[in-house]
Amino acid sequence: MKILVTGTAGFIGSHVAIKLLERGDQVVGLDNLSDYYDVNLKKARLSRFMDHPNYTHIHADLADRPAVDSAFSTHAPQRVINLAAQAGVRYAAENPHVYVSSNVTGFLHILEGCRHHGVEHLVFASTSSVYGANTKMPFSEHQSTEHPLTLYAATKKANEQMAHSYAHLYGIPSTGLRFFTVYGPWGRPDMALFLFTKAILAGEPIKVFNHGHHKRSFTYVDDIVEGVIRTLDQVPTANPEWNGNAPDPASSNIPYRIFNIGNEQPVQLLRYIEVLEQCLGRKARMEMLPLQAGDVPDTEADVSELVVRVGYRPKVSVEEGVANFVRWYLDYYAT
Template identity: 55%
Template sequence: MKILVTGAAGFIGAHTTLRLLRDGHEVVGLDNFNSYYDPQLKLDRVRWIESQGYRFPLRRLDLCDATGLQRLFAAVRPQVVIHLAAQAGVRYSLENPQAYLQSNLAGFLNVLEACRRQPPEHLVYASSSSVYGANQRVPYGVRDNTDHPLSLYAASKKANELMAHSYSHLYAIPCTGLRFFTVYGPWGRPDMSPVLFAQAICRGEPLKLFNHGQHQRDFTYIDDIVESLLRLLDQPPRGNPQWDRLQPDPASSMAPWRLFNIGGQRPVALKDYVSLLERLLGRKAQLELLPLQQGDVLDTCADASDLAQVTGFSPRVELAEGMRRFIDWYQSYYQPEIARARA
């Protein structure tokens, strides 16, 4: 298939792009290479894809450029759109809320408008486990209430789900939203805990554990995210014939729209997660225990049974193995002298 991937130089985007190319799809990428974190990491992800023997057209374009996006869609005429570009980060949304308004709301609207004018067979877009917000019923099911987000980032992702539904209903665009749970692995974002924690441990700096380390997180290895996503690509929703207006199913619709959780389904306490990092790095962490931070949810755990039912696949990489792979990459990228010594 001809597939347009937004955020193709991002963490999930780069892994998804490489897998699509390996599977023989024609991929066109889009990324704005913004400065939320060092753009060099994005450039290096693209070089990593190329080092595997694959090249693909990658357009530098911001989602807020509605005209440029329309032109790209008209030129590419994608069969499938995988929308992964977004302003990420819960805590950054407390500092710079306008970035989320522009990228996650106005930008997503531009994607939907481009899909309206150049309809794909399937629009797959990234949502987040953050949408569950104040809900403390675990595991989180796609039919649980998500009306109480705890951060603007979470609210923007919830809004994306609603915006996609309206366009799916109005213009019959098949839309699948994916609620990702704490994705980690090689080439991960530097603002996420694997890189932040590994850096603090390696440098002997204080490692900040909010909520005194009592959080639990449902870590999901990047390969499991990509496998789940790809298994859904050729299964666009067609509308649920059993959908009842009097008892509406929040995860499906009379429109061709649906939601899935993608999570490891094995939550881990942050203190145990830190202990695993200590063993892999061979160093002790200097812990700084802090109160719960604004915007954070307490615990996350995915109920991914709908994903398993539709695709026959459930995330399977155990945290110990996934973190071993992450640390191998981390040391090769950030500490090449250690990686060379081990080799």
């Protein structure tokens, strides 16, 4: 297939592009190479597949409507994976406008492209952050997500609602994927594992919020990628199970689905750090701090819908995943 993948210079997007190319798909990648973090890392990710004969790169911003329109009209993708977004939960407090520009306006441009160019299936990244103030564990797609705690989460909730409306109005089959705390090789420098590794190797203290007692469904990037591509291959249809009565957030009568993708075994942050210490062969100096504003104490993924409808369950343990990240980190920064 010919697939438009946005965010191919990003952490997850670069992994997805490689996997699609390996199986023989044509990939049209779109990325603006923003300077939110090290652009050289983004260029290094791209260099792994930029010269592949089935890869075409477009340097553009999702908020640039003519550029996105041109990508659709020129390349006529059959399916779309939208992974480009302004990431980072806390950066939204400093620069809220860029989140709306990229995550809301940019996503509208993707929806319009799908609408006017007969795209077979749109798969887009959402986040476990949409669960916000929910405290019932594990987080299920059947729970309400009406109380986001950050602007980032609010923009992703908006994406889900926008996609649902386009699926209803224009029949665009759409699937949203709520990612849970993704980590692994080629990750983002603003994420905990990256920050911890850099600090420990430099002999500097690491900031451990909530005194390390919160738990996360840490999900290895390869598990995320496998879930994205398996979902892409299963185009949703009208839901025969919908009864038209109960206001179930996970159910509708249109070609639209929402799935969690996360490891079912949440891990306490202190254990995550302990695994990292073992992989690095060094002890961390920890600065214990209270829970940050906008953070939730715990996340835990219910992936039963993904298992039943897609036939997939994330499986990589933190012991294996963190070891893989450390090997990559030491190799990448040694060169």
